[in-house]
Amino acid sequence: MWRELRMVAFYRAVFAEILATAIFVFFGLGSELNWPEKPSVLQTAITFNLAAATAVQIAWHTSGSHLNPAVTLAFLLGSRISLARAACYMLAQMVGGIVGAAVLYEVTPEDIRGTLGTSTVRLVNVSSGQAVSIELILTLQLVLSYLVSTDSSRNKGSPAIMIGVSVALGHLIGHYYTTCSMNPAKSFGRSVVVGNFTKQWIFWVGPLIGAILAFVFYSFVLHHDPKTFAERLAILRGSYDAEPSEKEKDQPTDSVSLPMSMPWKNIDGFSCF
Structure with a gap:
């Protein structure tokens, strides 16, 4: 562990997670602002698609472009990264989420920025249990996409396009339930900036359980992992x-x-x- 922490490359990777997450959050949340000409669900999904693909491509060769504590948790459980790296990545992603949301908040007019589309249960008749379940399902498909597309024994190129598509897919459905988080760092960052933590636990519990299930499905059902x-x-x-x-x-x-x-x-x- 200490050897890894002494490497300059380790800190480059941590910084890359901050930068890439901030870029993803800035552009993603920017598509949900309350402009007079409100963006459609399709516009928001496409923007998140492009933001995710861009952020992944930027940090791909430096950190692996997790951008998401749920993804990092799955990689830790799957023995792809060390405990120290996972902890630092998660912290970096939360910092990046705050930075991205804060910059967007400052450059947006007060009457437009509102709550930056803070993750919340959109309809009164959507229960907390249903909200957790939809976040679990959405994150499950996202993390599975990460695990498959970043397996270099099966895919040699950048996973940016596949991950972007997965993010867009989640937003096309999840927008109507919870505005679609799938990423605790994104929800945490904008909640910190606007000071609104209403039902914040939903956007941690759902994605993290989804990540654990994705690890189980991939490692024990879809793919044989030969590591001892x-x-x-x-x-x-x-x-x-x-x-x-x-x-x-x-x-x-x-x-x-x-x-x-x-x-x-x-x-x-x-x-x-």
Whole structure:
């Protein structure tokens, strides 16, 4: 763990999560503002699609472009990132959500910005249980898309387009229930800026449970993960060596070296997806 925290690349990745999340939140929430010519659901979905694809492409090679605590949780459970990286990513995403919402709030006229479309249950007859359930389902498909499209053993290119499509799909349906969050960092960021935390728990519980279910479905039903317990523990600690040097191959080591066929790669000393 301490070795990973001493790497400059680690902090570049954390900063990339802040920047990319801020960009995603700024442009996404910007499509929900209360302008005289109100945007349609389709316009909002397309904007979130483009914002997600752009943000993913920006940070793809630096951090893996999680942008979302739910995605990071699934990657942690799936032994794709270390515990330290997951914790720092989640914190960075919340900071990025606040920054993106704050910038949008400041550059928007007071009579237009309102509450920045704060995540809430849209209709009185939609119960909290139904709201949690829809957030769970929407996030489940989003995280599954992340897990599949970032598996380098199956997909070699950037996952930006697929993830953008998944985000748009969620907004086309979820808009009518909860204005569609699927991302605790997005909901938290704008709630902090406008000071409105009404039913905020819905936009944490639903997405995080959805992420856990996505991990279970992908790892135990859709895809066989060959990692051993020792390998998983090494990844959790951040003490693995994905590509040991020739000198290291001839010497005993306490860290676990993962096989080259693993569906992820090592860039500048850290794993990304």
